[in-house]
Every structure is written in C-alpha cells, then in structure tokens.
Amino acid sequence: MSLYFRYMIILLKSQLQYRASFIMLTIGQCLTPLTSLAAMYFLFERFGQIKGWTFHEVALCFAVTHIAFSMTEIFARGFDTFPSLVRDGEFDRLLLRPRSTVLQVLGSKFEFTRLGKFAFSVGLLAWAMMQMPTPWTTIKLMTLGFMIAGGVLIYLSIFMMAATLSFWTIQGIEIVNVLTDGGREMTQYPLSIYHQRIRRFFTFVVPFACVNYLPLMVLVDHKEAQSWYALLPLVSVLLLIPSIGIWRYGVRHYRSTGS
Amino acid sequence: MIEVNGISKSFLVAKRPSGLWHAVKSVFHREYTTVEAIKDISFTIPAGEIVGYIGPNGAGKSTTIKIMSGILVPDHGTCSIMGYTPWEDRTLYVKNIGVVFGQRTQLWWDVPVMDSYELLRDIYKIPEHSYKATLELLIETLDLSEIIHTPVRQLSLGQRMRCEIGASLLHSPDILFLDEPTIGLDAVSKIAVRQFIQRINKERGITIILTTHDMNDIEALAERILLIGKGTLLYDGNIQGLRGKFGTRRTITAEYQDYDQPLHLPEVSILSTTANRAILSVDTELTNVSDVISQLANQVQLMDVTIQAQPIEDIIVQMYKEYQL
The missing domain is CATH 3.30.70 (Alpha-Beta Plaits)
Structure with a gap:
C-alpha cells in the first residue's frame, strides 16, 4: 500500500510540471456533472418530482454516483488507459519488476484532474444531505460510505475486465464504455424510473443497483426499503474477485503469446 | 549460472492482405500464420561472462531475451537461471536481474532521475544502507552527479542511457541484460557506456548479455558471441574463432x-x-x-x-x- 502512495506522489509531481494545463483540466472537469445536474434541475422545476423522488433525493443519488466514478478515475485510471500500456510495450517493463501486476498497473496512472469533479460532487452531496428532513444516523452514514466504496469497486472491476480484453485485441473495447459511462449516466437517477429489464440488468448482472438505488432507499426512508439493503454494497466484492481472476488469466495469456 | 535448453517459441500472426475488401473481410474472419521466432536454442553461460548476442533484425534476439527475463513463456524447452525458471518464479527471479532496453525508458519521464531511483528503491525493497552505497558508487562511476536532479525529458540520449543503466543496477542484480544499449549514442557516450559495462563486469562480476548491431560494442566487450539467425543458433564461440571460420x-x-x-x-x-x-x-x-x-x-x-x-x-x-x- 505504501508503494501505491509512492507511485501516486511521483505521478502527482509529474502532473504538476504542467501546472496551467492541470488547473484548466481540473476546472473543466467540474463542468460535465454541472451540465447534467442543470438538466436534472430544470426537469424537476417543470415536473416537481419523478415517481415520488424529490430533487434533493435524486441529487444525493447523483452525487454518490459521481463521487464513486471520479474516485475510480483518480485511483484506478491505470486500468482504464491500459491498452496504451500494452501497445507501447510498457507492460513488459512491469513484468520485469518484482511486484504484482495489479498494483503496478494501478500505480501507472492517476487522473488527478478528476479532483475537480470529485470536489463538485462532494459539495453537492453535502448540500443534499442538509436538505434531508430526517436526521443522519450512524447507520445511514455507514451506508453512504458503503455505497461510495461499493461503486468504486464496481467501476474498478469493469475497468479491469476491459483492460484484460486488450491482451487479445487493441481495438473494440469502446463497447465497455456502455457499462462504465452508461452505468454512471443511468445511476445518476434512482433506478425505479427505468424499465424493469434495465433494472434487472443493473441489479443482477452489473450490480449498480446494489450500491446505489437499493441502499439509497434506506437513506431516504423510502416506504419499500428493507434495512438489509444497507449492506447490499458489499455485493460489489463479488464482482471484484472474478475480475482479478480474469485479469490473471489475461496476463498468463499475454506471457504465452506475447501479442 | 544460465542454462538454456532447447527453447522454442512461435507466434500466431494475423495475415493482413492489402485492399479494402480484405480489410473488411478480416473483421469477421482472420487467417493466421505461425511464425517460429526461435527454434531449439540451447546454450550455457557461466557467471561473470560478457556474451554478445547478435543477429539481424527479426532473428529472435528479443524473444530470447524476453524468455530469459521471465516476460514470455516458451512453447518448449527449459531454462534455468540461478536456479530459477524465469517464467515460473517471476517475482522472485526478477530481483536478480537488471534489464535495459535501449529504445525504451524505465524512468519516469517528467520528474528528476533521483525521484525515479527512489521509487525503484521502494519497488525492489532495497534496504536503505545498501541503496545509499550502491547509489554513491553509481553516481561516481557513471558520472551522474550533475544530471541526477534533472527531469528525464531534458536529458540528452547519452545522459539518459547512463541513468537507465544506473537504474537497472540499483538493486545489485547478478545478471544484466542490455538490449542495444548504445543505439543512437555519439562516439564519446558509446565509449563511456562500454567502459562502464566492462568495469562492472570486472569489479562486481556481473554476468552481462548484450544485444547490439554495433560490432564495435562486440569487439570491445564480448569474449563470446552467440549468433542467431532465423530463430536458430548459428555460432557460439569467441571472436577469434569467428575470424578463423569466416574471416x-x-x-x-x-x-x-x-x-x-x-x-x-x-x-x-x-x-x-x-x-x-x-x-x-x-x-x-x-x-x-x-x-x-x-x-x-x-x-x-x-x-x-x-x-x-x-x-x-x-x-x-x-x-x-x-x-x-
């Protein structure tokens, strides 16, 4: 773990070499969620509420999703940009070092400019939390923590599986963005507003609902909420384990084919 | 020290005939051809030797180096280096080797060389006292004191190569693989690199495997030559023997x-x-x-x-x- 922070420090130093570009990108990164949020705001201004969800409840949902996604981009960008590591032959260099490939890939890139997006989302979360009529109990705060951590783990798992694909093919993995970017866009809103099939897909196949919609119901004291929903974010670990397995298989394949 | 026995490796290469129609077709159906990169290569290298590994482009030099350094797994054959099978005991084995790719950098591009060295210290878990001693020695022998606080991207190729070689020796490896270490260097830098290679071989007994296209490197450094062509080993011996046979x-x-x-x-x-x-x-x-x-x-x-x-x-x-x- 300490090595991971060493990687982070050296890459932060590198990034700060280009200060102007760093500042501009960081500010620019706030704008994407801001426009989505503005769209959402006008929607609510027109209709008041969507399927019983109020604006600040949806804002809470939105903030949690964006915090998780931007954290994954900051801390696990190495897997997201992994195809270039293979293409440049840099992955060979990682194999020459006496550390695990997962740790080294994580340490190969951090997207610090996403701090802007992260800070914006944290601010939004704080605002949404203050708008809640019921008090924030310890259980609710823990659930919130689980939701964010679980979201990070799901995005990380998808990034890892997509990265593994690049051992076989350099192109064509754009399709995975349907899950990452698509998943992020979907889970900005409570999943109950979507069609049942979509809900099922994002519950049982890619369990975004388990880290977002279902525990969110606990946070807002939704009438259909079950208290065990608070623990559902732990399901994300079930996705991470096979992702690591698939990754290892990919590394073995790479070393036997050298493609 | 190094025993390579009958290693072979072949790659599947997609056929890519030119033309739009073939390009479209290849999206759905691809034909592959098997290219044998190396065929049944065997040799042994005792500790402390400098071996020049030469051959034309595409002969299989890099493939052999990648197998010996644990990156690739061969299709057939065995390889035992310091008691390890490189591709099976990767993380244990790679602590004992240093690898320099002349065409690629192992340093972090935008930060001073020293920062890269410190990160490598943590990656290899080098104890502080031995790190300091090695670093001092490297700074002195490679003449790094003036460039070590400069970001890598601002270094000349010759300066960078000295830093690269330093980086691959921080963890005091017993074997050093040098893949075209003098490529693109000017005459002065080439000689400096050669002298340093000779020195660490003599003083610290590091076994060195060197691939190069510069025959002056070979003449200056290698007591022994392995010549590879089209994936097979063609000659194994010293330069005099090569002269006697062909020259x-x-x-x-x-x-x-x-x-x-x-x-x-x-x-x-x-x-x-x-x-x-x-x-x-x-x-x-x-x-x-x-x-x-x-x-x-x-x-x-x-x-x-x-x-x-x-x-x-x-x-x-x-x-x-x-x-x-």
Whole structure:
C-alpha cells in the first residue's frame, strides 16, 4: 500500500510540471456533472418530482454516483488507459519488476484532474444531505460510505475486465464504455424510473443497483426499503474477485503469446 | 549460472492482405500464420561472462531475451537461471536481474532521475544502507552527479542511457541484460557506456548479455558471441574463432612508384587501382599474403604495404549471406 502512495506522489509531481494545463483540466472537469445536474434541475422545476423522488433525493443519488466514478478515475485510471500500456510495450517493463501486476498497473496512472469533479460532487452531496428532513444516523452514514466504496469497486472491476480484453485485441473495447459511462449516466437517477429489464440488468448482472438505488432507499426512508439493503454494497466484492481472476488469466495469456 | 535448453517459441500472426475488401473481410474472419521466432536454442553461460548476442533484425534476439527475463513463456524447452525458471518464479527471479532496453525508458519521464531511483528503491525493497552505497558508487562511476536532479525529458540520449543503466543496477542484480544499449549514442557516450559495462563486469562480476548491431560494442566487450539467425543458433564461440571460420580475407593496400601496366595477380581480387596505389582482397585459403606481396614486388617498386584483417562487420555480413539470412 505504501508503494501505491509512492507511485501516486511521483505521478502527482509529474502532473504538476504542467501546472496551467492541470488547473484548466481540473476546472473543466467540474463542468460535465454541472451540465447534467442543470438538466436534472430544470426537469424537476417543470415536473416537481419523478415517481415520488424529490430533487434533493435524486441529487444525493447523483452525487454518490459521481463521487464513486471520479474516485475510480483518480485511483484506478491505470486500468482504464491500459491498452496504451500494452501497445507501447510498457507492460513488459512491469513484468520485469518484482511486484504484482495489479498494483503496478494501478500505480501507472492517476487522473488527478478528476479532483475537480470529485470536489463538485462532494459539495453537492453535502448540500443534499442538509436538505434531508430526517436526521443522519450512524447507520445511514455507514451506508453512504458503503455505497461510495461499493461503486468504486464496481467501476474498478469493469475497468479491469476491459483492460484484460486488450491482451487479445487493441481495438473494440469502446463497447465497455456502455457499462462504465452508461452505468454512471443511468445511476445518476434512482433506478425505479427505468424499465424493469434495465433494472434487472443493473441489479443482477452489473450490480449498480446494489450500491446505489437499493441502499439509497434506506437513506431516504423510502416506504419499500428493507434495512438489509444497507449492506447490499458489499455485493460489489463479488464482482471484484472474478475480475482479478480474469485479469490473471489475461496476463498468463499475454506471457504465452506475447501479442 | 544460465542454462538454456532447447527453447522454442512461435507466434500466431494475423495475415493482413492489402485492399479494402480484405480489410473488411478480416473483421469477421482472420487467417493466421505461425511464425517460429526461435527454434531449439540451447546454450550455457557461466557467471561473470560478457556474451554478445547478435543477429539481424527479426532473428529472435528479443524473444530470447524476453524468455530469459521471465516476460514470455516458451512453447518448449527449459531454462534455468540461478536456479530459477524465469517464467515460473517471476517475482522472485526478477530481483536478480537488471534489464535495459535501449529504445525504451524505465524512468519516469517528467520528474528528476533521483525521484525515479527512489521509487525503484521502494519497488525492489532495497534496504536503505545498501541503496545509499550502491547509489554513491553509481553516481561516481557513471558520472551522474550533475544530471541526477534533472527531469528525464531534458536529458540528452547519452545522459539518459547512463541513468537507465544506473537504474537497472540499483538493486545489485547478478545478471544484466542490455538490449542495444548504445543505439543512437555519439562516439564519446558509446565509449563511456562500454567502459562502464566492462568495469562492472570486472569489479562486481556481473554476468552481462548484450544485444547490439554495433560490432564495435562486440569487439570491445564480448569474449563470446552467440549468433542467431532465423530463430536458430548459428555460432557460439569467441571472436577469434569467428575470424578463423569466416574471416579468411585480408585487405592489402599497396603504394608504389608510378606504374601504368595492369597488375598480374592470380587468385587475388583487385578492389581498386590507380597509377601508384592498389587495394587488393586476398582469400588466405586460396593463397597466402606473402606470395601476393612478392608477386607484387616483382612487378612494381613498392613504397608501402598495409595489411588489414577483415572487420568483424564484414564477417557478419558474410555469415548472413552464407546462412542466407
């Protein structure tokens, strides 16, 4: 773990070499969620509420999703940009070092400019939390923590599986963005507003609902909420384990084919 | 120390015929051909040796190096290096080797070299006291003191190569793989790199495996040559042996007082003549040098004669031809 922070420090130093570009990108990164949020705001201004969800409840949902996604981009960008590591032959260099490939890939890139997006989302979360009529109990705060951590783990798992694909093919993995970017866009809103099939897909196949919609119901004291929903974010670990397995298989394949 | 036994490796390469129609077709259906990168290669290298691993582009040099450094798994064959099988015990094994790819950097591009070195210290878990000692030694012998606080992107290629070699030695490896370490360097930097390689080999007994296209590297450094071509090992021995086997030609440059008749020299190929100078190529298997000189002396008034052995590069070209590489 300490090595991971060493990687982070050296890459932060590198990034700060280009200060102007760093500042501009960081500010620019706030704008994407801001426009989505503005769209959402006008929607609510027109209709008041969507399927019983109020604006600040949806804002809470939105903030949690964006915090998780931007954290994954900051801390696990190495897997997201992994195809270039293979293409440049840099992955060979990682194999020459006496550390695990997962740790080294994580340490190969951090997207610090996403701090802007992260800070914006944290601010939004704080605002949404203050708008809640019921008090924030310890259980609710823990659930919130689980939701964010679980979201990070799901995005990380998808990034890892997509990265593994690049051992076989350099192109064509754009399709995975349907899950990452698509998943992020979907889970900005409570999943109950979507069609049942979509809900099922994002519950049982890619369990975004388990880290977002279902525990969110606990946070807002939704009438259909079950208290065990608070623990559902732990399901994300079930996705991470096979992702690591698939990754290892990919590394073995790479070393036997050298493609 | 290093025992390589019958390793083979082949790759599947997608056929990509040109043309739009084939490009479209290849999206759905691809034909593959198997390319044998290396075939049944065996050799042993004792500790402390410098071995030059040479061969034309695409001969299989990199594949062999990648297998020996644990990156790739061969299809067949065994390899035992310091008791490890490189591709099975990767994380344990790679602590004992250093690898320099001349064409790629292992340093972090935007930060001072020192920062990269410190990160490598943590990656290799080098204890602080031995790190300090090694670093001091490297700074002194590679003359790094003035460049170590400069970001890598601002270094010249020669400076960078010195830092790269330093980086690969921080963890005091027993074996150093150098893949084209002098590529693109100017004459001064080349000599500095060669001297350093020689020094660490002598003083610290590091075994060195060197691939290069610069035959001067080989002549300056390698006691032993492994020549590979089209995936098979063609020659394993020293430079003298290579000369004895292939380098039977000598070049004679003769200067003499003006002489306008054609020279009569059987079994000799005349490379060029002027009124007072001739450059001849003699194959010592057909005739010997002293006969040629005495024949020459009978015809002209000799002023000066120089005899040159064939440069190693010519020998290599000749070998490539002989083996039809």
